[in-house]
């Protein structure tokens with residue numbers, strides 16, 4: 339019997355960010371392994387014209403929850419969606435709901451965040467810092483609370499090369515930043531943002547670091563732990579391999595490469611690609627929840643959930659395997675054949691952006707205009723290049739994360755828990771994982787039918803022929819222009835032609851002699 343699974347039985351669990359990528363996998367695993375848990379409260383806001391109930395219905399009816407419905411048929415009765423907007427004071431939660439949360443919650447998993455790299459400092463602070471502070475305040479009023487688990491990121495201190503499982507202070511106190519954002523106007527905030535984030539690449543990593551400081555400062559006598567995952571990718575094993583449902587991290591770029599939009603990226607092939615499967619993160623999170631509640635460590639422990647020091651894979655190997663998978667399992671209606679180069683040089687990157695990205699987009703838009711359609715490729719390409727430029731920071735350097743606490747926890751688990759809540763990435767086979775990831779992107783994210791693979795392959799063959807034809811035509815035109823303008827080119831041309839002629843005559847003569 340799994341001790342961790344038994345621990346969650348009968349518990350009331352509060353999850354923020356349950357509608358997000360990690361939150362869904364966390365809920366799924368909880369219901370599947372501890373179907374006797376009492377209730378999962380999820381803080382949800384209405385979105386995209388959907389009510390709370392519609393959002394929950396959609397999640398429960400997705401493929402991800404198929405196994406859960408077998409193990410826990412009354413799962414819909416055990417989810418209680420509570421209206422909450424983390425941008426509002428007290429999250430806009432009604433008095434009755436708040437009362438219930440305060441009096442019943444046993445465990446909190448705080449996953450909600452803005453993960454956008456380009457968010458304004460005001461919004462990123464509101465969600466990643468102020469909301470964390472408010473949640474901690476709520477937690478401190480919960481008499482039955484056993485553990486508060488905060489999800490941060492391994493990149494919260496990406497300005498350092500070696501990162502320990504400790505909370506590093508930021509130069510300006512989070513409280514001062516929260517206070518000043520209340521009265522500063524947006525223009526001034528934009529101006530001071532680069533100074534505040536310093537050598538971090540974006541507001542996301544900076545505000546996640548501030549969020550950790552808030553957790554440390556407001557922890558009081560609660561049992562708190564922080565999890566720092568690196569780049570979270572599709573599921574490795576559970577509930578099935580390759581599940582992914584958003585474009586964050588590598589997923590968007592995998593699609594861009596598979597559809598033939600992304601032809602080159604400024605990335606260091608030997609830099610460590612610290613990807614971690616979402617189910618591994620969730621297993622560690624649940625194990626940490628159990629350990630924190632049962633063993634009550636004296637201080638707030640930080641757990642790194644990374645792959646680099648256990649089982650490193652680099653971007654070169656990853657890119658190669660992604661492209662190799664597209665040979666076998668191509669995406670439908672690709673714009674060009676999948677091919678992506680890694681370059682480390684700024685000049686080459688600019689050249690490839692102009693020649694391999696912008697030029698084909700302009701030519702295609704011209705073709706769309708000619709055929710009476712609305713041009714869209716240049717806009718899409720500009721967006722892609724902007725996204726790629728934001729990812730460059732993460733694919734051109736390697737970090738070292740120490741993992742003492744994570745390893746300590748691994749050794750504390752019973753063999754059964756090590757199996758059911760496996761977070762040992764030494765067992766991960768990268769080639770197999772990446773292949774399943776690419777397949778998952780195709781099936782679950784793009785919702786493409788596997789029956790369409792032969793047609794997709796045919797389409798790629800057509801694109802290859804067009805590519806050859808285009809290159810041959812381009813070469814002939816260039817050559818023709820050169821011959822018309824340069825005596826030297828003409829001489830070379832006549833030399834080649836006469837050489838070929840002589841060779842053919844010799845070949846014909848020798849074959850006649852043999853006969």
Ligand SMILES: CCCCCCCCCCCCCCCC(=O)SCCNC(=O)CCNC(=O)[C@H](O)C(C)(C)COP(=O)(O)OP(=O)(O)OC[C@H]1O[C@@H](n2cnc3c(N)ncnc32)[C@H](O)[C@@H]1OP(=O)(O)O
Pocket residue numbers: 453454455456491492493568569570585586587588589590591592594595603656657658660661678721722724725728729732733
């Ligand atoms: C063979 C080669 C393999 C190479 C393989 C390299 C992998 C290299 C991974 C490094 C990864 C580091 C990750 C750090 C690890 C964390 O800890 S961070 C957590 C992860 N966070 C993220 O990844 C957030 C990144 N995303 C963003 O910040 C914003 O979406 C962006 C990129 C700034 C775009 O903003 P925007 O232009 O306002 O666009 P947005 O409204 O979000 O979406 C607009 C459109 O773009 C699409 N889109 C959104 N995001 C993306 C995306 N990432 N990609 C493509 N399209 C996207 C949307 O679907 C949408 O399409 P439409 O609905 O309009 O058709």
Ligand SMILES: NC(=O)C1=CN([C@@H]2O[C@H](COP(=O)(O)OP(=O)(O)OC[C@H]3O[C@@H](n4cnc5c(N)ncnc54)[C@H](OP(=O)(O)O)[C@@H]3O)[C@@H](O)[C@H]2O)C=CC1
Pocket residue numbers: 354355356357358359360361381382383385422423424425448449450451452453465489490491492546566567568569570571584586587
């Ligand atoms: N994905 C990754 O690569 C990594 C993620 N992390 C961390 O993991 C955690 C989960 O990330 P992930 O699941 O990928 O992120 P997602 O963007 O998929 O999910 C974010 C969640 O936060 C919720 N949320 C955002 N704003 C609000 C709001 N104003 N009110 C209520 N809920 C809100 C979203 O709700 P809604 O559906 O309504 O938008 C969603 O459920 C985050 O803390 C992130 O920093 C750490 C490392 C890497």
